[in-house]
Amino acid sequence: KAGVTQTPRYLIKTRGQQVTLSCSPISGHRSVSWYQQTPGQGLQFLFEYFSETQRNKGNFPGRFSGRQFSNSRSEMNVSTLELGDSALYLCASSFRGDTEAFFGQGTRLTVV
């Protein structure tokens, strides 16, 4: 069974640009959650999607947004990038959102 796939793995962007990250969940999983991981703040929850609906949202500015498609694949978008957005972005999929969650390899975003 294929795991969670995130693309791209690495990304370098300039301040002010926007970026889109993609996540394909494990087959059959309908819940996709996104997290930001930094050395100083650890793992922080961004948002969760289930059946194309955002059910939960963390404390991040509106520059961070996401969506989910009918095949459960999800994308997150960050607009007007800031240096502080440099982080490892992780997505996790689970069957229904309150069960075991499995992480993808992550996308390492560097903003210069």
Add this chain to the structure above:
Amino acid sequence: QKEVEQNSGPLSVPEGAIASLNCTYSDRVSQSFFWYRQYSGKSPELIMSIYSNGDKEDGRFTAQLNKASQYVSLLIRDSQPSDSATYLCAVNILAGGTSYGKLTFGQGTILTVHP
């Protein structure tokens, strides 16, 4: 008080010893608890889940949950150098709104197993 707190590290144990990792959480009604292992430069890997009070064993790993004390722990028996990693405790916090898909993580405990 942080919602999920782990015992401060780093933790160093000799090969073959038992490593004990601890975690406390603030929400009395939380129902789902997880331990993840994260190697440097890699993403978190789920190693244990536990939902009810008591012990759950899987190979060399044992998770222990005490909801009354709001405490969850992970024991690693016969520790190996390959167990050296950061261990993250994660809780599905219910208080304060919907918990769907939201895991709240502790800050992690760095474990080093030396030969």
